[in-house]
Amino acid sequence: MTKLFIRNIRVSSINLYKNYTTITKPATSLKINDKEFVTDDYTNITPKILSYLNRDLHLKKDNPISIVRQRIVNYFYSSFTHGGNPIFSVYDNLSPVVTTKQNFDDLLIPEDHPSRTKSDCYYVNRKTLLRAHMTAHQSELLRSGLDNFLMIGDVYRRDEIDSTHFPVFHQVDAVRSQRKEQLFQEHSGLELFEPMFDSKNPHMFENSINDPNKQSCHSLEATKLMETQLKTHLIGLVHALFGDNVKHRWVDAYFPFTHPSWELEIFYENNWLEVLGCGIVRNEILANAGPNNTIAYAFGLGLERIAMALYKIPDIRLMWSEDSGFVSQFQNKKLNEKITYKAVSSYPQCTNDISFWLPSDVTIDTFTNNDFYDLVRDVGGDIIEQVKLKDKFVHPKTKKHSLCYSIIYRHLERTLTQAEVNKVHKEIEKAIVKAFNVVIR
Structure with missing residues (x-):
């Protein structure tokens, strides 16, 4: 409903x-x-x-x-x-x-x-x-x-x-x-x-x-x-x-x-x-x-x-946070009290793109985005803030189909280093190759 x-x-x-x-x-x-x-x-x-x-x-x-x-x-x-x-x-x-x-x-x-x-x-x-x-x-x-x-x-x-x-x-x-x-x-x-x-x-x-x-x-x-x-x-x-x-x-x-x-x-x-x-x-x-x-x-x-x-909570992942900076804002409050969430701190995003060629029997229209999202979430965990389909491409000569996604990483409680993100991103690449038989571009 x-x-x-x-x-x-x-x-x-x-x-x-x-x-x-x-x-x-x-x-x-x-x-x-x-x-x-x-x-x-x-x-x-x-x-x-x-x-x-x-x-x-x-x-x-x-x-x-x-x-x-x-x-x-x-x-x-x-x-x-x-x-x-x-x-x-x-x-x-x-x-x-x-x-x-x-x-x-x-x-x-x-x-x-x-x-x-x-x-x-x-x-x-x-x-x-x-x-x-x-x-x-x-x-x-x-x-x-x-x-x-x-x-x-x-x-x-x-x-x-x-x-x-x-x-x-x-x-x-x-x-x-x-x-x-x-x-x-x-x-x-x-x-x-x-x-x-x-x-x-x-x-x-x-x-x-x-x-x-x-x-x-x-x-x-x-x-x-x-x-x-x-x-x-x-x-x-x-x-x-x-x-x-x-x-x-x-x-x-x-x-x-x-x-x-x-x-x-x-x-x-x-x-x-x-x-x-x-x-x-x-x-x-x-x-x-x-x-x-x-x-x-x-x-x-x-x-x-x-x-x-x-x-005024900006990110649904915060509901799962056990960080004291988040939890304390809702502790010991009257049930109907007006509460406006205040960001504890702002940590920067890291964005990495991932592009791959699909197998010959799969097209950009039959590839299931939700399968890809689940894999990314399972490998990357809760540091995955957003995944966007950035580009679809069909090679004019080979007719091969390709997809490109942007993966946005952000930790809710600390700053991620680019090295950390790159390591997780590499694991995602390995996982999608094994799971979907794609070729990383």
């Missing part, structure tokens, strides 16, 4: 990463959280990604991600109560290893959806992966009988490298479902579903999303009332985080697991910033999970994006 729920990134017709995974992991098994998993041709988790597991920044006291998490939880605890008790339950220690059924099938994500590709996700094997969104736990929680809950944790996606993208980030996803008597407390004559829909046999009715205003099974009154509640609640959340005067706008969106769907943007620092995606949960998901007589809304947002905007 929103780009923070499911990100559609280009699909490559060839995946070169299989060679790289072969040389970096055991050929038959992979151990994650003391559990052994059989590997296969889909396995593409790198040692660097595994090193981020169990860091739990969203639960780490005084980390800006954790501060934002607590502010969001407090909003829902205070805004939704019954008999003096909060009606939302919170799940923030769910295992990040999920099945493809949890991450995709339970959410009606089509087999050919780009978000399923190896270039987007970190697969343990063909049937198991590191969750790409917290919504992966939605159906299991619904099956357990829950109706209002927040899912909070770390999610994993293969992506570009720059100051706002990292292969691990943190999400809050939520579901609120209501029965007829809850939704229509003051209008008992209204119905959740259209007359032809039988909630006791939902699979006998083919639900459709052809109408932009609602799902075919839902009554218009139920959909509109849920939409009003959803948008009112989320505007309240944004006001709680950014202040009552922040401007906002709703943008129509499409997600496989909700309809209708929207993205919420706020006007912040002279730009429109997307903060979350949301919508009315597809009834098929609810029916498959058990509650056939309810209607629900859901939303998802990224904690890093909110924290970076709120506290």
Whole structure:
């Protein structure tokens, strides 16, 4: 839900990463959280990604991600109560290893959806992966009988490298479902579903999303009332985080697991910033999970994006820093205190280019950038600040294809020497030659 729920990134017709995974992991098994998993041709988790597991920044006291998490939880605890008790339950220690059924099938994500590709996700094997969104736990929680809950944790996606993208980030996803008597407390004559829909046999009715205003099974009154509640609640959340005067706008969106769907943007620092995606949960998901007589809304947002905007943090890597100069700025603060991050010091960048000829059976259009980014990150670690595709070239005579990337190195806590950078850069060159069968120019 929103780009923070499911990100559609280009699909490559060839995946070169299989060679790289072969040389970096055991050929038959992979151990994650003391559990052994059989590997296969889909396995593409790198040692660097595994090193981020169990860091739990969203639960780490005084980390800006954790501060934002607590502010969001407090909003829902205070805004939704019954008999003096909060009606939302919170799940923030769910295992990040999920099945493809949890991450995709339970959410009606089509087999050919780009978000399923190896270039987007970190697969343990063909049937198991590191969750790409917290919504992966939605159906299991619904099956357990829950109706209002927040899912909070770390999610994993293969992506570009720059100051706002990292292969691990943190999400809050939520579901609120209501029965007829809850939704229509003051209008008992209204119905959740259209007359032809039988909630006791939902699979006998083919639900459709052809109408932009609602799902075919839902009554218009139920959909509109849920939409009003959803948008009112989320505007309240944004006001709680950014202040009552922040401007906002709703943008129509499409997600496989909700309809209708929207993205919420706020006007912040002279730009429109997307903060979350949301919508009315597809009834098929609810029916498959058990509650056939309810209607629900859901939303998802990224904690890093909110924290970076709120506290003026310029680089997403800082969230992982244990440097006292960074950590101390968020220690012993009141939860809603206004904090503006101040750079401890500014260390210079080092930039090295890397150019290579592709194998004869690979072109500049079929080479998968995310495979290259993962390799660079795995070899260079957190001193890799950014990787940019600088140039594409096809030799006019030989027709060989070449790519050139600029790799920007910067340590967050000290100055890197050019000699250090050159050594790491040379290791990256060796790794890409072995992994992708390229020829360094």
